[in-house]
Amino acid sequence: MAVGKTSSIIEERQNKAEKLQAEGVNLYPAGYKIDITSSEAIDRFGEMDEDTLEQESDSYAMAGRIMARRDFGKASFIHIKDRTGRIQAYIRKDRIPPDKFSMFKLMDIGDFIGIRGRFFKTRTGELTLLAEDLSLLSKSMKSLPEKWHGLTDVETRYRQRYLDLIMNDSVKEVFVLRSRIIQEIREFFVEKDFLEVETPMMQSIPGGATARPFKTYHNTLGMDLFLRVAPELYLKRLVVGGLERVFEINRNFRNEGISIKHNPEFTMLEFYMAYATYEDLMTLTEELFNHLLNKMFGQSVIEYQGKTIDFAPPWTKISLFDALRDLGGVKDEIFQAKENAAAFASECEIAFSAKESHGQILTKLFDHLVEPLLINPTFITGYPTEVSPLSRRNEQNPDIVDRFELFIGGREIANAFNELNDPADQRERFENQVALRDAGDKEAQFMDKDYVTALEYGMPPTAGEGIGIDRVVMLLTDSPSIRDVILFPQMRAKTQM
RNA sequence: GGGCCGUUAGCUCAGUUUGGUAGAGCAGCGGACUUUUAAUCCGUUGGUCGCGAGUUCGAUUCUCGCACGGCCCA
Numbered sequence: 001m002a003v004g005k006t007s008s009i010i011e012e013r014q015n016k017a018e019k020l021q022a023e024g025v026n027l028y029p030a031g032y033k034i035d036i037t038s039s040e041a042i043d044r045f046g047e048m049d050e051d052t053l054e055q056e057s058d059s060y061a062m063a064g065r066i067m068a069r070r071d072f073g074k075a076s077f078i079h080i081k082d083r084t085g086r087i088q089a090y091i092r093k094d095r096i097p098p099d100k101f102s103m104f105k106l107m108d109i110g111d112f113i114g115i116r117g118r119f120f121k122t123r124t125g126e127l128t129l130l131a132e133d134l135s136l137l138s139k140s141m142k143s144l145p146e147k148w149h150g151l152t153d154v155e156t157r158y159r160q161r162y163l164d165l166i167m168n169d170s171v172k173e174v175f176v177l178r179s180r181i182i183q184e185i186r187e188f189f190v191e192k193d194f195l196e197v198e199t200p201m202m203q204s205i206p207g208g209a210t211a212r213p214f215k216t217y218h219n220t221l222g223m224d225l226f227l228r229v230a231p232e233l234y235l236k237r238l239v240v241g242g243l244e245r246v247f248e249i250n251r252n253f254r255n256e257g258i259s260i261k262h263n264p265e266f267t268m269l270e271f272y273m274a275y276a277t278y279e280d281l282m283t284l285t286e287e288l289f290n291h292l293l294n295k296m297f298g299q300s301v302i303e304y305q306g307k308t309i310d311f312a313p314p315w316t317k318i319s320l321f322d323a324l325r326d327l328g329g330v331k332d333e334i335f336q337a338k339e340n341a342a343a344f345a346s347e348c349e350i351a352f353s354a355k356e357s358h359g360q361i362l363t364k365l366f367d368h369l370v371e372p373l374l375i376n377p378t379f380i381t382g383y384p385t386e387v388s389p390l391s392r393r394n395e396q397n398p399d400i401v402d403r404f405e406l407f408i409g410g411r412e413i414a415n416a417f418n419e420l421n422d423p424a425d426q427r428e429r430f431e432n433q434v435a436l437r438d439a440g441d442k443e444a445q446f447m448d449k450d451y452v453t454a455l456e457y458g459m460p461p462t463a464g465e466g467i468g469i470d471r472v473v474m475l476l477t478d479s480p481s482i483r484d485v486i487l488f489p490q491m492r493a494k495t496q497m
Numbered sequence: 498g499g500g501c502c503g504u505u506a507g508c509u510c511a512g513u514u515u516g517g518u519a520g521a522g523c524a525g526c527g528g529a530c531u532u533u534u535a536a537u538c539c540g541u542u543g544g545u546c547g548c549g550a551g552u553u554c555g556a557u558u559c560u561c562g563c564a565c566g567g568c569c570c571a
Contacts, residue, residue, distance in 0.1 A: 145509080151509070153504095153566090260569095
C-alpha cells in the first residue's frame with residue numbers, strides 16, 4: 001500500500017464528518033440503549049403477517065453497522081448488521097425528526113447507526129424496521145470491501161481479521177463454533193470431576209515435548225525464560241500434589257516452521273487422570289469426540305475436505321509397527337536394524353539425519369507412509385521408548401512404551417500415555433535427552449531435576465493426554481488451514497499501512 | 498531454507514503474449530427517484546500497475562534482486 005497517498009474516499013468521509021460536526025452531531029457518542037437484536041426481531045416478528053404485525057404498537061431500538069443502502073431521494077432502505085445477523089430498516093424523510101434526514105444523507109456504509117421504530121413487512125415480505133428516529137453511533141472513515149465479492153485476499157483476511165469478520169459471515173461462524181467446542185470440552189471434563197488449572201507459560205526449563213522453545217528474559221530476576229512448549233511437567237507435579245484429575249486448555253509455543261497445520265502458538269488441551277491407563281483414555285477420547293459431535297451436529301459422521309470421517313466407537317487400534325507393515329508396506333527387516341530402516345527411507349526419498357535413531361527413522365517412515373491414510377479415528381500404539389522420554393515402559397517389552405497417538409483425517413490429533421512415575425527411570429531418560437541435545441539435537445529435552453524430585457516423592461499411576469484444539473476445530477469446521485481457525489495467525493511483520 | 502504461483506483503483510478482477518505510462522464492475526461524488534433486495538437511470542472522480550536496479554529513445558509489460566502472501570517440499 002502506497003504511503004502518503006490521500007485517498008479521495010477518505011477525503012469525502014472527512015468532509016462528511018466535518019459537515020456532521022457543523023450540524024452538532026457527535027461522531028462518536030457513548031453507548032446506545034438497545035431493545036432487540038436482529039435475530040430476536042426475526043424470531044419474534046418474522047413469521048407474523050402484516051395485519052398481526054400492525055397490532056404490535058411498541059417501538060424498538062436497534063443498533064448495528066450499515067452494510068448496504070439503497071437510496072430513493074426522500075427515502076432509503078439500509079441493512080444493518082449486529083452480532084446476531086442483519087435486518088433491513090426503512091428510513092423515510094417524513095417519518096423522522098426534520099433534522100435527521102440530512103444527517104442520514106451524510107452517513108455511509110460502514111457507519112454504526114441506532115434506529116428506533118416499528119416493524120413492518122415490505123411488499124416482498126421482508127421484516128423491516130420503519131425508522132421513527134435514528135442516531136449516528138460511530139463514523140466509519142474507510143470504505144468497506146465490495147458488497148458482492150467481499151474480501152477474498154487471504155493476506156488481508158489474516159492481517160486485518162476485523163475486515164474478514166465484517167465481510168465474511170462464514171468466518172464468524174467458524175470462530176463461534178470454536179468457542180462452543182472449547183466450552184463443551186470444558187464441561188465434559190468438569191462433569192468428570194477434573195479440575196481446570198493454569199500452569200506457567202514462562203518456564204525456566206522448557207519441558208514436556210520434543211520441540212524448540214522461544215526464549216525470553218526477565219529483567220529483574222536477571223534470568224532466561226522460555227515460553228512453554230507444553231504444560232506436561234507442571235500438570236504432573238499437580239498430580240504428585242494430590243490433584244488427581246487436572247486439565248488445562250491453553251497456548252503452547254514452538255519455535256518452528258509455519259505451515260497449513262502449524263502456527264507458532266497454538267492451543268492444547270492436556271489432562272491427567274490418576275489411576276487410569278492409556279487404554280482408559282482411549283475410551284475417554286472416543287467418548288469426548290462423540291459428545292462433541294453429538295452436541296455440535298447431532299451425528300457421529302462428518303465431512304472433512306471431501307472425506308467422510310466416522311467417529312462411531314470403537315476406533316481402530318493398531319501398533320506403530322503393525323501399521324507400518326500392514327498399511328505402509330514396510331518389510332520386517334526394517335524393524336530389525338537401523339541401517340535397513342535408513343536405506344528404505346532413502347529409497348522413499350524421506351530425508352533424515354545420520355544422527356537420528358532407529359526409532360526416530362521409523363516414526364518418520366510412519367509420518368510419510370501411514371499417517372495420510374488414517375482418515376477415520378485410529379489409535380496408534382507401541383511407540384519406541386527412545387522417542388517417548390516421559391512415558392512408562394511396556395511391561396512385556398521395555399523398548400516400547402504404553403502410549404498411543406490418535407490420528408484423524410490424516411493428521412495427528414492427540415498423544416497419550418501412561419506416565420512414567422519411576423524417578424530413576426525418568427532421570428535416566430532425561431540424561432539420554434541431554435546427551436542427544438549435546439550431540440546437536442535442538443529438539444531434545446532438558447534435564448528437569450525438580451520434576452525428578454517430585455517423582456521421588458511419589459506420583460500415583462497416571463495416564464495423561466494432549467489434544468491439539470486447533471486441529472480438532474479444523475476437523476469440525478471443515479477448515480483446510482490452521483490459519484482459518486486462529487483469529488490472528490502469525491504473519492511476517494509488514495511496514496505500517 | 499528450496500521449488501512453483503501471485504502482488505494492477507478502497508474491494509473484486511481484465512490488460513501486458515508482440516515495450517509506446519492502463520480498463521470494467523462494485524464502492525465514492527453530482528443529478529432523478531417514498532416498498533428496494535448486487536435497486537434502477539444519467540453524468541463523473543479516482544492508479545508512482547508491491548519495492549529497487551538493469552536493458553531500452555521509452556518499462557506496468559522484458560531481465561535481475563528484494564519484500565509480502567499462497568501452495569508444495571524441507
